[in-house]
Amino acid sequence: MKIGELAKRAEVSVSTVRYYEAQDLLPKPSVRDSGYREYEPADLERLRLIVAAKRARFSLKLIRVALDALKDETEPCAEIAALVRNRILALGQEIDDLQSLRVRLTSQLEAWERGTLPKSECLCAILQTDALSKQNQETNP
Numbered sequence: 001m002k003i004g005e006l007a008k009r010a011e012v013s014v015s016t017v018r019y020y021e022a023q024d025l026l027p028k029p030s031v032r033d034s035g036y037r038e039y040e041p042a043d044l045e046r047l048r049l050i051v052a053a054k055r056a057r058f059s060l061k062l063i064r065v066a067l068d069a070l071k072d073e074t075e076p077c078a079e080i081a082a083l084v085r086n087r088i089l090a091l092g093q094e095i096d097d098l099q100s101l102r103v104r105l106t107s108q109l110e111a112w113e114r115g116t117l118p119k120s121e122c123l124c125a126i127l128q129t130d131a132l133s134k135q136n137q138e139t140n141p
Contacts, residue, residue, distance in 0.1 A: 001039050029043065
């Protein structure tokens with residue numbers, strides 16, 4: 001199949017396919033006499049795996065590790081499970097960080113709306129107050 005069909009069947013853009021090739025996540029396809037790239041069903045399967053991992057917010061580095069495990073190991077499931085377990089832990093930390101950020105920004109916005117932050121500074125005052133708070137924490141531990 002040509003690159004356009006591969007991209008369409010994997011629900012990504014052609015540039016995404018080319019990017020994953022450039023990152024060595026997809027093998028270089030054979031090239032027809034006409035100059036068109038020729039992809040195999042295994043390439044589609046691999047691309048769909050990459051897309052699924054990206055949707056699960058895996059980094060390209062982790063995707064590469066997972067693909068290497070699938071290629072090199074007779075039973076890669078234990079290594080893949082460890083990657084997923086670590087990703088779950090990282091997601092928990094990201095969620096905690098995002099919830100903290102939401103609380104801080106909500107507090108800053110409410111202070112601005114109450115008029116306890118200078119309205120002349122608008123949104124900048126909201127962000128500056130948070131930056132000054134962090135600076136004060138660093139200088140006065």
